Amino acid sequence: MYVNCEVVGCKARVPQELEAEKRCVLHFTLELEQACMLMRRETAVGACTRERFSEMRQYIVEHGAQLARLATGGTGLTDETKARVLSTFLTLMNSRENIERIAARQDAERRIAG
Ligand SMILES: [Zn+2]
Secondary structure, three states, X not given: OOOEOOOOOOOOEOOHHHOOOOOOHHHHHHHHHHHHHHHHHHHHHOXXXXXXXXXXXXXXXXXXXXXXXXXXXXXXXXXXXXXXXHHHHHHHHHHHXXXXXXXXXXXXHHHHHO
16 A cells, blocks of 8 residues: 655655655655754753653654664665755754753753752
C-alpha cells in the first residue's frame, strides 16, 4: 500500500519508515527543523521545568533514531535528500547540546538560589 504525504500541496510518496507520520522525507525533516527551532526559542525566553527538558531530550532521541532508520533503511534517497538528512541530524545534535547547556545553567542557578 502506498501512502502519500499529508502536507497540503504535497503528493510525494512516503517511505515505509515514515508511514505512521504520513510525511515525505522533505516534510519530515522540515518539521524536525521547525520543532528544534521552537525548542531553541522556548529555552531562550525563560526557565523550563526539568520535565520539559526531559520531553525535549526524548523528542530529539526518538526522532534522531527514526531519521537514522530512514537514512540506513535502504530507501533510495537522492544526494540532495541525503544532504538534507545530514543537515537535520546536525540540527538535532546542536539542539541537544543547547538543551544540556541551558539545563545545566538552570540547575546551577537553582542551587545558588536555593
Ligand atoms: Zn511532503
